[in-house]
Amino acid sequence: MLPVNYRHLHYFWVVAKEGGIARAAERLDMAVQTVSAQVHELERSLGHALLRGAGRGVELTDAGKAALHLAEQIFQLGEQLPGTVRDAASRPRVRLSVGISDGLPKPVVRQLLQPILKTANLHLICHEGEFDPLLAELALHKFDVLLSDRAAPKNPNLKVFSHHMGSTPIAWFAAAGTNIPARTRFPQCLEVLPVLLPTGHSEVRLLLDEWFRREHLLPRIVGEFEDSASLMTFGTGGLGVFPAPESLARELARTHGAKEIGRCADVSEHFYAISAQRRVVHPLVQSILRAASPQN
Numbered sequence: 001m002l003p004v005n006y007r008h009l010h011y012f013w014v015v016a017k018e019g020g021i022a023r024a025a026e027r028l029d030m031a032v033q034t035v036s037a038q039v040h041e042l043e044r045s046l047g048h049a050l051l052r053g054a055g056r057g058v059e060l061t062d063a064g065k066a067a068l069h070l071a072e073q074i075f076q077l078g079e080q081l082p083g084t085v086r087d088a089a090s091r092p093r094v095r096l097s098v099g100i101s102d103g104l105p106k107p108v109v110r111q112l113l114q115p116i117l118k119t120a121n122l123h124l125i126c127h128e129g130e131f132d133p134l135l136a137e138l139a140l141h142k143f144d145v146l147l148s149d150r151a152a153p154k155n156p157n158l159k160v161f162s163h164h165m166g167s168t169p170i171a172w173f174a175a176a177g178t179n180i181p182a183r184t185r186f187p188q189c190l191e192v193l194p195v196l197l198p199t200g201h202s203e204v205r206l207l208l209d210e211w212f213r214r215e216h217l218l219p220r221i222v223g224e225f226e227d228s229a230s231l232m233t234f235g236t237g238g239l240g241v242f243p244a245p246e247s248l249a250r251e252l253a254r255t256h257g258a259k260e261i262g263r264c265a266d267v268s269e270h271f272y273a274i275s276a277q278r279r280v281v282h283p284l285v286q287s288i289l290r291a292a293s294p295q296n
Contacts, residue, residue: 006074008042011035012050013071016064020057093123096284099134100126101148103202104271105228107248112147112165112271115291116284130201130226135160138276145285146274150203161278165271165292170204170264171246175238176257186262187215194222194240196231207267208243245269 015024015035025032043050050064060068096116100109109126116122127134131148138146139158151162172190174180184192197219198205212219222240225231235242236256243264244252252258273289280286 004045005042008038008045009067009071010075011038012042012064013068013075015039015051015058016060016068016071023057093121094119094284095123095125096145096282097125097143098127099138099143099146100128101131101134101146101150102128102227103131103149103198103204104147105232105245105248107251108168108245108269108271109147111247112273112288112292115287119284122284135274138274141276144275144282145280145288148272148274149269151270151272152274159276161275163273163275163280163289165273165289167268167270168245168247170208170243170267170269171249172241172243172261172263173235173249173252173258174241174261175236176259178238178241178259180261187217187264189261190217190219190241193220195219196223196225196235196240196242197221198228198231198243199224199226201226202228204243204267204269207269208264211264211267 011024011028014028015021018024018027021036021039022032025035028035039051046063046067048063049061050067051058052061053059098113113124117124127137127143131150134143134146134148135152135158137143139160146160147165151164152158152160172186174193178193180189181192197208200206223231223234225234231242232244232252234240235244236252236258241261246260246263249260253260271292273285273292275285280289
């Protein structure tokens with residue numbers, strides 16, 4: 001199949017809209033033979049007839065109807081092109097590309113980015129994934145900053161720099177309506193209630209496992225999640241009690257009716273912004289770091 005000639009497609013579109021080659025030729029101010037030849041060229045390149053004779057005019061074949069549907073979309077976008085280009089030239093966007101480690105709770109990500117979300121003409125691009133691949137991409141300058149629950153490992157071959165953004169204690173939450181045994185106190189209730197946890201790829205999971213050992217607890221684990229958003233979704237949905245940053249307690253109560261049942265002593269989740277340069281030059285990244293500095 002030959003590449004589509006968009007001039008030929010435009011002639012076909014006009015013929016289909018006008019209902020005949022003669023009327024299309026009049027609208028285009030072209031000879032009938034020229035318009036007819038251009039439409040035949042389009043049919044030849046696509047390998048299917050798009051029109052057939054119908055009385056004094058033409059009608060669309062099934063292939064023609066499919067072609068017209070797409071042509072409508074193409075030329076509608078074409079009509080938007082001048083305005084889009086004009087707007088882009090008159091109002092340059094402020095672009096920020098952010099990598100987000102999937103172990104970092106999404107409400108925390110929003111809190112960290114809050115200082116720049118009202119920036120005029122902001123174009124925010126977020127890439128979520130596992131920490132190690134994102135770190136490698138940051139080192140290749142594919143992101144402006146990486147938000148994570150851990151600092152970058154010390155590696156002389158990896159030219160990245162970690163900026164501590166703050167920390168929050170880890171608390172445990174239960175969905176609205178969860179029946180907590182009256183005679184079982186926290187944290188012993190975690191051996192009775194179903195428990196949801198992040199998988200081992202998360203930094204906070206390592207801290208929680210150590211906390212379980214210190215407290216001599218054998219939690220009744222019913223689910224493990226790589227993605228923090230899935231963990232909270234299933235937790236607030238009632239599958240089991242779950243850990244989350246204590247700073248999210250008010251939001252979890254407001255949006256999901258979840259209640260805090262206890263805190264982990266000496267267990268906090270830390271947040272980092274990792275850059276590919278020691279001296280951050282991107283103004284939006286600078287704003288994010290300045291807003292977080294009192295928490296450090």
